[in-house]
Amino acid sequence: MGNIISMKKVRKDFNKSTVLKNLNLDIKEGEIFGFLGPSGAGKTTTIKILTSQLIPTSGQVMVLGDEIYVKNLKDFKDIGILSDNSGLYERLTVKDNLMLFANINKLQEKDVDYVLENMNMTEFKNKIVKKLSKGMKQRVMLARAIIHKPKLLFLDEPTSSLDPGTTSEIHRFLRKLNEAGTTIFLTTHNMEEADKLCDRVAFLNEGEIVEIGKPEELKLKYSGDDIQVKLKSQNKSVIIKNNKEGAEQIKCWMKEEQVLSIHSMEPNLEEIFLHLTGREI
Numbered sequence: 001m002g003n004i005i006s007m008k009k010v011r012k013d014f015n016k017s018t019v020l021k022n023l024n025l026d027i028k029e030g031e032i033f034g035f036l037g038p039s040g041a042g043k044t045t046t047i048k049i050l051t052s053q054l055i056p057t058s059g060q061v062m063v064l065g066d067e068i069y070v071k072n073l074k075d076f077k078d079i080g081i082l083s084d085n086s087g088l089y090e091r092l093t094v095k096d097n098l099m100l101f102a103n104i105n106k107l108q109e110k111d112v113d114y115v116l117e118n119m120n121m122t123e124f125k126n127k128i129v130k131k132l133s134k135g136m137k138q139r140v141m142l143a144r145a146i147i148h149k150p151k152l153l154f155l156d157e158p159t160s161s162l163d164p165g166t167t168s169e170i171h172r173f174l175r176k177l178n179e180a181g182t183t184i185f186l187t188t189h190n191m192e193e194a195d196k197l198c199d200r201v202a203f204l205n206e207g208e209i210v211e212i213g214k215p216e217e218l219k220l221k222y223s224g225d226d227i228q229v230k231l232k233s234q235n236k237s238v239i240i241k242n243n244k245e246g247a248e249q250i251k252c253w254m255k256e257e258q259v260l261s262i263h264s265m266e267p268n269l270e271e272i273f274l275h276l277t278g279r280e281i
Contacts, residue, residue, distance in 0.1 A: 037281070047081075215269060223264055
């Protein structure tokens with residue numbers, strides 16, 4: 001598959017401040033791609049550039065094969081967006097909100113019913129949006145972002161401040177959407193979320209990409225020299241070095257049938273980010 005997004009030497013300045021510095025990024029069609037970093041790293045600015053809400057100071061940005069800031073209006077029908085700026089009509093019902101957006105995109109009522117059913121929202125369709133929980137409102141906004149079946153979906157912190165149950169439901173739906181062919185560009189500071197969902201991730205720090213790759217490959221790349229061994233007699237895990245002496249110790253424990261499990265000490269994505277930048281997310 002080809003690249004659905006390509007950014008070459010992209011820079012964005014606001015007054016005297018540089019928010020993005022020489023950004024280079026290629027995202028393949030069909031990926032769930034995680035763009036990770038703390039608040040202020042440049043994640044939202046990147047999405048605004050990729051969706052033509054901002055023009056870069058310099059560099060080239062290609063989305064769906066065209067330069068994003070010269071795309072025709074019809075091309076944006078292939079793009080869905082969920083961001084902090086997404087809003088709903090509070091006095092209307094869930095279904096009426098979706099019908100408004102469907103009408104703009106020349107869709108039919110059956111398209112609204114389809115997305116309501118697939119997101120397990122049919123029972124809430126006649127509820128007034130103002131009376132919904134934050135998690136349910138987020139689901140309505142996500143439904144609106146994908147009702148026209150976009151090829152490319154941008155999600156800016158889609159599960160921020162949501163309860164675990166709602167987050168899990170959204171994750172399940174995003175996987176289903178991706179399996180149906182939608183490429184997903186996800187910004188988040190939740191490293192656990194990125195690890196569960198993303199095919200590849202990029203770490204963004206102060207406007208620069210400091211690392212990029214598959215989560216499992218990054219964890220292997222930055223794993224240390226320690227091994228965790230769980231022993232029967234101590235009913236706990238002990239940490240030993242992955243060297244000759246450590247190997248001999250494990251052999252002794254195994255002869256005594258004391259070893260319950262052995263695991264390499266892989267770092268999580270948050271620990272890798274801290275290692276690379278010296279900053280916590």
